[in-house]
Amino acid sequence: xxxxxxxxxxxxxxxxxxxxxxxxxxxxxxxxxxxxxxxxxxxxxxxxxxxxxxxxxxxxxxxxxxxxxxxxxxxxxxxxxxxxxxxxxxxxxxxxxxxxxxxxxxxxxxxxxxx
Amino acid sequence: xxxxxxxxxxxxxxxxxxxxxxxxxxxxxxxxxxxxxxxxxxxxxxxxxxxxxxxxxxxxxxxxxxxxxxxxxxxxxxxxxxxxxxxxxxxxxxxxxxxxxxxxxxxxxxxxx
Numbered sequence: 001x002x003x004x005x006x007x008x009x010x011x012x013x014x015x016x017x018x019x020x021x022x023x024x025x026x027x028x029x030x031x032x033x034x035x036x037x038x039x040x041x042x043x044x045x046x047x048x049x050x051x052x053x054x055x056x057x058x059x060x061x062x063x064x065x066x067x068x069x070x071x072x073x074x075x076x077x078x079x080x081x082x083x084x085x086x087x088x089x090x091x092x093x094x095x096x097x098x099x100x101x102x103x104x105x106x107x108x109x110x111x112x113x114x115x
Numbered sequence: 116x117x118x119x120x121x122x123x124x125x126x127x128x129x130x131x132x133x134x135x136x137x138x139x140x141x142x143x144x145x146x147x148x149x150x151x152x153x154x155x156x157x158x159x160x161x162x163x164x165x166x167x168x169x170x171x172x173x174x175x176x177x178x179x180x181x182x183x184x185x186x187x188x189x190x191x192x193x194x195x196x197x198x199x200x201x202x203x204x205x206x207x208x209x210x211x212x213x214x215x216x217x218x219x220x221x222x223x224x225x226x227x228x
Binding site: 004006031033035040041042043044045048055056089091093102103104105106107108109111 | 146148150155156157158159160163203205207214215216217218219220221
């Protein structure tokens with residue numbers, strides 16, 4: 001399967017714990033995006049990378065959130081000191097560098113539940 | 116924040132009927148895309164329409180775009196039970212540097228056999 005993959009698919013954690021999610025994009029895609037989706041809402045942009053450079057961060061991304069893409073391939077999203085409000089689906093997407101169309105391919109998401 | 120709203124929030128139809136969903140957005144756009152999301156899963160890209168296009172077709176999908184009204188519609192013809200999903204419009208805008216998709220709130224479609 002050459003699509004976007006995310007791991008884990010589900011994560012249940014206690015408030016205050018740290019969690020880390022991984023995203024593997026489509027191999028030839030140099031752009032990678034993280035979105036967060038809460039129940040009944042559309043996804044909201046968190047951050048994006050072009051190769052290994054993090055070029056934009058949403059104000060939704062508090063200091064407790066950090067994302068990396070060290071070698072320009074897979075990416076990790078870490079949430080420190082989780083809060084119940086962090087419960088959501090975290091979606092990763094990738095695209096080729098096309099400054100006009102920007103069709104993005106999404107992974108299956110990681111569903112986070114903070115107890 | 117969401118770009119805009121979709122209407123209706125939920126739609127229930129019988130197999131074989133057509134389903135129409137509307138999307139309104141707030142800012143000037145470069146293109147508008149429609150995505151489908153099956154329950155609890157990732158999004159699947161359906162169709163993209165550029166700001167200089169007014170109508171586009173792909174299989175049973177028909178998308179229209181009215182930039183003067185900042186609105187778009189998605190028509191699914193001859194619906195099937197497998198079309199049951201949430202449908203989201205998403206915009207790409209120069210205002211956001213072309214880099215991110217700004218999604219609407221979605222329409223939940225239920226197609227009954």
